[in-house]
Amino acid sequence: MALDAENARYDAEQKEQQCQVGSAWIEKDLVFTNAQGYFYSASTLRKVFRRFLVSIGLPHMRFHDLRHSEAIILLAMNVRPKVVQEILGHSQITMTLDVYSHALPSMQEEVTKHWDSEFGKLPVKKWLFLPPCFNGLVRAQLRNVGRTIRP
Numbered sequence: 001m002a003l004d005a006e007n008a009r010y011d012a013e014q015k016e017q018q019c020q021v022g023s024a025w026i027e028k029d030l031v032f033t034n035a036q037g038y039f040y041s042a043s044t045l046r047k048v049f050r051r052f053l054v055s056i057g058l059p060h061m062r063f064h065d066l067r068h069s070e071a072i073i074l075l076a077m078n079v080r081p082k083v084v085q086e087i088l089g090h091s092q093i094t095m096t097l098d099v100y101s102h103a104l105p106s107m108q109e110e111v112t113k114h115w116d117s118e119f120g121k122l123p124v125k126k127w128l129f130l131p132p133c134f135n136g137l138v139r140a141q142l143r144n145v146g147r148t149i150r151p
Contacts, residue, residue: 071100 018025018037025037034040040048049063067088074084085096 068100071096075100 014033017033017035018027021036027037028039030037030039032040032045034044045063050060053060071084071088074087075081081096081101082093084100085093088096090096
């Protein structure tokens with residue numbers, strides 16, 4: 001996998017930096033480090049990230065926005081929410097679902113397609129009663145396929 005090779009190369013560069021600095025290196029097991037192995041200051045990270053975005057032609061965003069982008073992209077790729085939760089380090093799946101499930105209208109469109117393909121095959125009944133917990137989306141979908149719903 002290309003990412004594994006890139007990670008190995010970066011690890012080798014970081015170990016070389018550690019050797020050059022010697023005993024001044026502060027081991028914190030970090031991915032992004034300054035020349036001594038410690039945290040980048042927030043202002044330095046912002047400056048470097050801003051320059052990087054400009055260099056590749058992307059609009060301004062916060063560094064933390066990458067985390068949100070990753071989650072949304074993974075969900076759009078149909079990665080299971082439990083896996084996304086683990087990647088993001090959320091302690092509860094509800095956190096992941098509360099923050100990210102609303103961000104993808106395409107997920108709702110996918111549900112609609114599956115709903116239509118599954119229930120469109122069933123014989124149509126004149127009256128279909130839905131429990132109150134069903135929202136307007138389901139009722140609208142049923143109306144769209146020609147079913148009548150009694151209030």
